[in-house]
Amino acid sequence: MGRHSCCYKQKLRKGLWSPEEDEKLLNYITKHGHGCWSSVPKLAGIYIYIYISLIIYTLHSTLLHLILYACLPGLQRCGKSCRLRWINYLRPDLKRGAFSQHEENLIIELHSLLGNRWSQIAAQLPGRTDNEIKNLWNSCLKKKLKQRGIDPNTHKPLSHPNDIHPISDSSKPHQPYPPDSHDLFLHHKSYNSDMLACFSFHHFNYPTTTTTTTSSSSLCFNNNIPTSTSPSPSSTTMLHSILPTTVNPTLTLQSNNPHHPLPNTIPHLVDNQALAWENNKDLPDDIKWSDYLNTPFFLGNQMLQTSPSIYATATEVKPETGFLVDDSCTTTTSWHHTHPQLFQPSSDIYSKDVHRFSMAFGQTL
DNA sequence: AAGGGCGGCAACCGCCGAAAA
DNA sequence: CTTTTCGGCGGTTGCCGCCCT
Secondary structure, eight states: OOOOGGGGOTTOOOSSOOHHHHHHHHHHHHHHOOOSGGGHHHHHHHHHHHHHHHHHHTTTOHHHHHHHHHHOOOOOSOHHHHHHHIIIIIOTTOOOSOOOHHHHHHHHHHHHHHOSOHHHHHTTSTTOOHHHHHHHIIIIIHHHHHHTTBOTTTOSBOSSTTOOOOHHHHTSOOOOOOOOSSSOOEEOOOSSTTTOOEEEEEEEEOOOSSOSSOEEEEEEEEBOOOGGGSOOOSEEEEEEOOSOTTSOBEEEEEEOOTTSOOOTTHHHHHSTTHHHHHHHTOOOTTOOHHHHHSSOEEETTEEEOOOHHHHHHHTTOOTTTSSOOOSSSGGGHHHHHHOGGGOOOOHHHHHHHHHHHHHHHHHHO
């Protein structure tokens, strides 16, 4: 059960793909789509067979048909292998090439939140595959973090230079950091499981190449808001988070100020297209989150009063990834330069603001 | 020039959950 | 409801090329 029958079939090729195999697979999928992967290897060959046999048909030669069928057996690969080859190599939308510093920092940040969920990390990096990211992490990024004195499994400073966590730890997604005196961690018990699942924050030091110890903060929201109870909004913006889909990872912000509706452009700031958006430079230059956010919001059917603490945190929402805040890594440098109003100094005040922010939610709900 | 070590990378393996039969 | 098939995922392996001795 659960086993691929193709794995046991004999005479299937394994190992590196030849250019001819690539061409067969590419031609077939480009023209017909992959459909059911298990039938792709057969069909990729059959279509070539049909095409050539039409030519031979004109020659009325049964013998030639037999010879052709014997010589064109299709792709001698299992469907799973075809799928992998397409996804990791042949897909036309792959970026290829070396990872940029921006991408590396983003992967590190995402890994601190998601653990080894490579597919979810890859979803935040257009044109990159989970396999590629996994390889980069195992061969390069883990070492870089260790050199900076950071445990790549926990993203915390290593207590000892050779302090490495067991391999088994890395196979599991990271749980939210336990509260202690060093990390800021808030995990809100659900006031109402339908309204607010939880939101949590952590705050830890991230030594960088430029400074030995720099503040870095991440901010996550998990919110379950039934839209049926929401007032009809003047505009509604769903901020997509990068968190697992086991919880509804969205926060609904609804402006009740008709003069300051939440713009439709906000999703583009925070969803998966952020990188593409950045690459295309197709950005409005005058985005001011404070303008958008500096207005009362409805959270569910409750009005969330304006509060300095909300603005302090809301304006630090990192556009590229939704609910990440990182004021030390270079991932945000370009934004900081082009949109300095998006980023407030964090340091100590950040912790207090996050606290107040969470309390505001609690009181409102 | 030979060969050993190492890193990067492509691809396989095995498991899981969902869907189909 | 059970069994089978399939797609997806993460861990791991092994090949290949580069570098050093």
